[in-house]
Amino acid sequence: MRVLAAMSGGVDSAVAAARAVEAGHDVVGVHLALSRMPGTLRTGSRGCCTVEDSNDAWRACDKLGIPYYVWDFSERFKEDVVQDFIDEYAAGRTPNPCMRCNERIKFAALLEKALALGFDAVCTGHYAKVIDDGHGNKELHRAADWAKDQSYVLGVLTHEQLQHSMFPLAETPSKAEVRAEAERRGLSVAKKPDSHDICFIPDGDTAGWLAEKIDMATGDIVNEAGAKVGEHPGANAFTVGQRRGLKLGTPAADGKPRFVLEIRPKENKVVVGPEAMLAMDEIRGIKISWAGLPIAEAAADVSGEVQGPGSVRRSLDFDCMAQVRAHGDPVPARARVEWTADDDGTVREELLVTLIEPLRGVSPGQTVVLYQGTRVLGQATIDAARSLARPEL
Amino acid sequence: MYLDHAATTPISGPALAALTSELSRSGNPSSLHGSGRRARAVVEQSRETLAAAAGAHPSEVIFTSGGTEADNLALKGLFWSRRDADPVRKRILVSSVEHAAVQDTAAWLEKHEGAEVVWLPVDDDGVLRLDALAAELNGDRSSTGAGADSVALISVMWANNEVGSIAPIAEIVALAAEYGIPVHSDAVQAFGSVPVDFSASGLAAMSISAHKIGGPVGIGALLLGRAVKLVPVQHGGGQERDVRSGTLDTASIAAFAAAAADVVGHLPEESGRLAALRDALISGVRAAVPDAVLRGVDPALRPEGRLPGNAHFTFPGCEGDSLLFLLDMAGIESSTGSACTAGVPRPSHVLLAMGITEEAARGAQRFSLGHTSTPTDVEQCVAVLPQAYARAKQAGMASHVSSIETAGSKSRNAGTAHAPVSAPLSQSGVGK
Numbered sequence: 085m086r087v088l089a090a091m092s093g094g095v096d097s098a099v100a101a102a103r104a105v106e107a108g109h110d111v112v113g114v115h116l117a118l119s120r121m122p123g124t125l126r127t128g129s130r131g132c133c134t135v136e137d138s139n140d141a142w143r144a145c146d147k148l149g150i151p152y153y154v155w156d157f158s159e160r161f162k163e164d165v166v167q168d169f170i171d172e173y174a175a176g177r178t179p180n181p182c183m184r185c186n187e188r189i190k191f192a193a194l195l196e197k198a199l200a201l202g203f204d205a206v207c208t209g210h211y212a213k214v215i216d217d218g219h220g221n222k223e224l225h226r227a228a229d230w231a232k233d234q235s236y237v238l239g240v241l242t243h244e245q246l247q248h249s250m251f252p253l254a255e256t257p258s259k260a261e262v263r264a265e266a267e268r269r270g271l272s273v274a275k276k277p278d279s280h281d282i283c284f285i286p287d288g289d290t291a292g293w294l295a296e297k298i299d300m301a302t303g304d305i306v307n308e309a310g311a312k313v314g315e316h317p318g319a320n321a322f323t324v325g326q327r328r329g330l331k332l333g334t335p336a337a338d339g340k341p342r343f344v345l346e347i348r349p350k351e352n353k354v355v356v357g358p359e360a361m362l363a364m365d366e367i368r369g370i371k372i373s374w375a376g377l378p379i380a381e382a383a384a385d386v387s388g389e390v391q392g393p394g395s396v397r398r399s400l401d402f403d404c405m406a407q408v409r410a411h412g413d414p415v416p417a418r419a420r421v422e423w424t425a426d427d428d429g430t431v432r433e434e435l436l437v438t439l440i441e442p443l444r445g446v447s448p449g450q451t452v453v454l455y456q457g458t459r460v461l462g463q464a465t466i467d468a469a470r471s472l473a474r475p476e477l
Numbered sequence: 478m479y480l481d482h483a484a485t486t487p488i489s490g491p492a493l494a495a496l497t498s499e500l501s502r503s504g505n506p507s508s509l510h511g512s513g514r515r516a517r518a519v520v521e522q523s524r525e526t527l528a529a530a531a532g533a534h535p536s537e538v539i540f541t542s543g544g545t546e547a548d549n550l551a552l553k554g555l556f557w558s559r560r561d562a563d564p565v566r567k568r569i570l571v572s573s574v575e576h577a578a579v580q581d582t583a584a585w586l587e588k589h590e591g592a593e594v595v596w597l598p599v600d601d602d603g604v605l606r607l608d609a610l611a612a613e614l615n616g617d618r619s620s621t622g623a624g625a626d627s628v629a630l631i632s633v634m635w636a637n638n639e640v641g642s643i644a645p646i647a648e649i650v651a652l653a654a655e656y657g658i659p660v661h662s663d664a665v666q667a668f669g670s671v672p673v674d675f676s677a678s679g680l681a682a683m684s685i686s687a688h689k690i691g692g693p694v695g696i697g698a699l700l701l702g703r704a705v706k707l708v709p710v711q712h713g714g715g716q717e718r719d720v721r722s723g724t725l726d727t728a729s730i731a732a733f734a735a736a737a738a739d740v741v742g743h744l745p746e747e748s749g750r751l752a753a754l755r756d757a758l759i760s761g762v763r764a765a766v767p768d769a770v771l772r773g774v775d776p777a778l779r780p781e782g783r784l785p786g787n788a789h790f791t792f793p794g795c796e797g798d799s800l801l802f803l804l805d806m807a808g809i810e811s812s813t814g815s816a817c818t819a820g821v822p823r824p825s826h827v828l829l830a831m832g833i834t835e836e837a838a839r840g841a842q843r844f845s846l847g848h849t850s851t852p853t854d855v856e857q858c859v860a861v862l863p864q865a866y867a868r869a870k871q872a873g874m875a876s877h878v879s880s881i882e883t884a885g886s887k888s889r890n891a892g893t894a895h896a897p898v899s900a901p902l903s904q905s906g907v908g909k
Contacts, residue, residue, distance in 0.1 A: 153802055156823070160879075192879035200872035201799060240884045373884030463884065 087111045087250060088198040089207045090190055091144060093137030095273045096209025096253060098144040099262050102269050103252035104207045105148050113145035113152045116194060118161040119284065140273050147271055157193055164188040166284055170297045173320050176349035177449025181282055183237045191245040205250045210234045213254035214246055222246040224375040224460040228255045236410045239453035239463040243376050291321050303352035305332060308345065308361060308474055319352050325362055325445035332356070345474070361474040363442035369435035369452050369464025372421065379461050397431065398423040405455040406437050408446050408466070414455055415441040435464040478809045478854045482786055482847025483638055483666060489691030489848065492736035496693055499728035506725045507716060516727045523734035530737040531685065531700060532674030539699045539717045540730055544665040547684035547699035548578035550721065551661040552632060554707035555682065556586055559629040559659070561708070566629040568593045570613055572605045573830035574637050579663055592629070602774045602782070603642040603831045605633050611652055625656035633660070635667035639814040639827045639843060640773030641787025643671065650679040659705060665689055669740040670748060670784050681705045687729065691848060692736035696729035751846050752776065752785035754855055758844060759788050761859035766866050768793050772828065786846035789814060791833065795869035797841045803865035809858050814843035839874065
């Protein structure tokens with residue numbers, strides 16, 4: 085196969101490319117330029133988008149004896165990932181930019197260009213597994229090493245995207261193994277530290293970075309009953325689950341600490357309440373996608389008839405595990421997909437997840453990824469979450 | 478097939494011979510003993526050879542580490558010396574199609590030394606507009622009414638590295654001479670390709686580089702008029718007439734001179750040969766890819782307006798880096814035409830200054846010919862181009878929205894992507 089190895093400059097993608105070469109594929113290394121103004125070590129920048137990272141990727145390709153190119157995706161990245169990140173925060177939601185980058189850049193803009201230029205697949209250093217069901221259909225599964233597993237951030241990939249994805253690190257027992265292999269292969273990135281945080285926020289200060297991009301205005305902090313208990317300098321600077329920095333004027337009746345339960349950007353309000361109300365029992369998701377073909381139940385276990393606009397037309401119930409963070413633990417859940425006809429006849433698709441074990445710190449904008457065993461079924465963007473401990477307003 | 482001679486050209490026979498023979502010898506040209514005198518003799522002989530090839534007096538040759546250092550020395554040195562003589566002289570007039578070595582140096586002077594840089598416009602072919610220069614000098618154009626008195630220097634490259642357009646150096650110097658303003662020219666691409674005579678040009682300073690003419694990388698020169706005062710940039714032993722310090726690189730200097738003598742000695746026939754190859758390339762590309770647009774001066778209309786070895790095109794609807802990749806895979810080595818130290822391709826400032834849209838500029842591809850080029854190179858390039866272009870076009874523009882089905886595009890098509898459901902969750906019946 086002709087394989088395009090996406091090279092971030094880190095150790096994982098370098099070893100993934102090495103394995104693709106060793107498997108006999110015709111491999112070309114490509115570094116994605118995601119910023120028009122890439123920093124260097126001298127300018128103190130870091131992450132996965134700097135000139136130093138590009139040079140590291142280049143040296144890895146030299147070592148592997150494969151060609152190396154830098155392709156510019158800065159414009160798309162700015163629009164699809166950076167702007168989306170800002171817009172989501174401005175709307176009071178918590179986005180996952182790495183997921184967005186996988187969805188729209190690595191396995192869309194890059195993949196499309198690769199296919200057009202004659203490649204068969206894009207290879208990355210993600211820890212996840214693509215399995216063929218024997219009929220040419222792809223399934224996405226967790227990596228062998230659950231501690232490093234990145235299937236969550238790939239949960240957004242569609243069948244078309246998975247058909248052209250290659251993850252050579254799928255079966256690797258541990259990250260230490262990857263570093264040891266890099267060392268054995270003479271790759272200079274063997275000891276390079278892992279990248280953390282968000283690559284386009286150079287100093288890691290997300291709140292400070294957002295404050296320059298989003299208009300912040302002082303507003304009210306209210307309790308779960310709607311009563312004003314304090315003031316905030318800008319609602320968008322808060323995240324659900326946050327406890328520190330609230331500076332509440334009115335103490336809680338029970339004297340216990342309070343946490344951010346909800347951000348209401350339209351009213352510029354931050355809602356706080358007791359810890360128990362952070363435990364979410366129900367999640368509603370939109371923008372559903374299946375990682376591969378929809379599960380078997382999608383064909384079999386469908387009930388309901390459309391009676392008229394606004395009514396449930398079709399629904400599908402299944403048991404699964406739900407995960408709402410990249411490295412969060414999955415919890416048992418019951419999921420339902422509902423297809424509803426709107427008044428104008430368009431069909432709306434919603435995912436409703438009942439968590440059998442409640443999850444803390446679920447906020448709109450995050451992604452819920454559903455699993456059965458090691459298999460990723462699909463995902464949805466969380467639109468709303470509800471705690472049974474919290475009374476309806 | 479190497480079609481990137483403007484980036485660097487293979488070392489010539491005479492240069493390689495001079496380089497290897499000198500590398501095996503020892504001696505610091507500044508030492509006073511026998512070895513030193515021998516090395517000094519080689520340097521001075523080379524200086525005379527190079528001066529003769531460039532139409533300069535030997536004492537006007539200041540050896541540098543290359544074109545970039547020569548440009549830095551000229552701009553900073555001239556700016557400081559002219560401003561020191563009269564603090565009113567703060568303006569630097571620079572063409573908007575300069576190499577980064579001039580562009581970034583001018584920008585640095587503006588940021589750190591209080592200079593005011595005026596970027597002079599070019600026409601659609603990338604040639605400096607003399608009317609704009611004249612207007613700047615007589616104060617018609619500048620908003621402050623500042624005229625020639627406030628100009629420290631003018632810098633305009635002799636031949637553009639991307640599109641090969643040749644600047645009207647004689648006219649620029651004539652205009653500047655009316656006001657006694659020194660003119661610098663980056664002649665790195667012009668020297669060795671077209672007739673360049675430093676003395677006859679009337680330039681105050683001119684940058685040249687060895688590796689563009691068959692010499693080694695790492696050696697160049699600033700030709701500096703004997704009457705021109707210049708403040709040094711780097712300090713030390715003052716080896717080059719107190720204008721430039723650093724131990725002289727005897728072997729590289731000897732090779733530079735050998736390359737210059739060789740290339741200038743064969744210039745008429747070689748430039749004729751290259752121009753014929755270039756014209757074959759241009760007509761071949763136009764026939765193979767009718768959509769391709771030649772940028773810069775059309776040699777069919779004005780043969781003296783373009784470097785003989787340069788052919789530059791924009792290919793609509795594709796990214797230059799896609800085309801470069803496909804040509805590279807097919808064994809054709811070309812360039813998108815813009816300098817990219819970070820490896821990050823950006824639309825060329827030269828093309829943008831020529832009034833070309835960013836979209837069109839992204840599809841740029843430069844083919845540059847040199848002393849090793851043959852008709853086979855041109856035929857091969859033309860042969861693989863149509864397929865490469867078709868493919869690159871299919872890959873589309875980096876800015877376009879991908880047609881791969883993603884979670885986002887899927888739900889957008891279903892009409893739900895940007896319309897989060899606003900009904901309270903409790904009504905949806907979860908868990909009931």
